[in-house]
Amino acid sequence: MSVLKKLAILMRSSVREIGESVVDANATRIYEQEILDAKHNVAQARGDLTGVMAKEMQSAREIERLRGEVARYEALALEALTKQQDTLAEEVAGRVAELELELDEQTKAHASYAVQVARLKELIKGAEAKIREHERQIVMAKTTESVYRATRSIADSVDGTGSKLLSAKESLERIRQRHEDLSDRMTAAEQLEREVGSKALEAKLAAAGIGPDADRRASILARIRARAETSVASGGADKPAVSE
Template identity: 65%
Template structure:
């Protein structure tokens, strides 16, 4: 029998742990739903408040009506007294007394409605303030939870894929070495082309100042330009056969 009790206790403990785990894992969602429920309750309270405020306004109008009836009945009682109709005036006075009792009850009811309206307004304001505070808290909690999840994800990924990261780094190093080798090969090929290729002899001739190169062509152009510059000066000053300039 004691074994059965222990098993039952174990099951209850397991159910409690499972329930607590579910609550903990969904704490943010539960918190948000509680805020939604609180807002719904506040909206319902505001509806009730409008009902009480309507009754307060109705009671205020009823008080004004009764006060008006009392003034009119008192005027009638005075008119009866002026005509020495004491019995009639007494009947009117009894009616006024009934109206005054009704006014007293209505005034007390109006005061009660006013107290309820004031109290409900204070409660609603306080509840809305708490809801806004909880909304700020849930915003902070959600942000913090997102940061924790991201941090945990990064830690888990680095821990579980460390070998992959190492392999990727090694692959990158191999790519860099392959690029360096390719660059070296291209530089070597260019050096060989300069030394043994088709332009090797041209390079040697150019270095010796032989052949048609850019420098010799530039010198030829300069010589031609100087010749053209000197030609007009020679034409402007002709000489005779004996070397004297002709007289005018």
């Protein structure tokens, strides 16, 4: 097989697959349109039925008219015979024969119309029943499709790997990580300040007893002891008075 033929087959296959995908994606709309087309066809059939029924009624009236004419001409032929008008009676009999032939044709036509009417009524009745069933099915199909869309939406929002809630959770996790990183940075900065900053130097000086605050505790304690000794030497004169 030549390359061009293979390419042609490939193109036909691609067109078929695209067509099938389009049909599948719009199956509900196509189904609904098919139902509308069927209802339109039934409406046309109803119009045809009314036309056939009208023909049936017209043929019934024509049959009654012909029967009346046959009866009238038979009476005239009888009257002609009673008056010895044999030639005229034969002519009237010929007219009766023509009317009877026409009556036979009308009777056959009427019977045919009756059959067609009955058949069309049955077909329309069956078609309308099927359309009602399809309309119920399309309602169910639309409802099911709505449920599937809602389910898919919930799944995409909650359960799927690319769901919105999962994405929100990831966003929250990134915020927490930034906060933790910021907290760690602040803690590290304080620790670094204590170790190598000015506070670290002051702490080292105080620990070595260097600086204005190095012996403040000892000075305070010495001052308190001096006051205590003075109080003892003065006989407790410096003691605070106790209210009676």
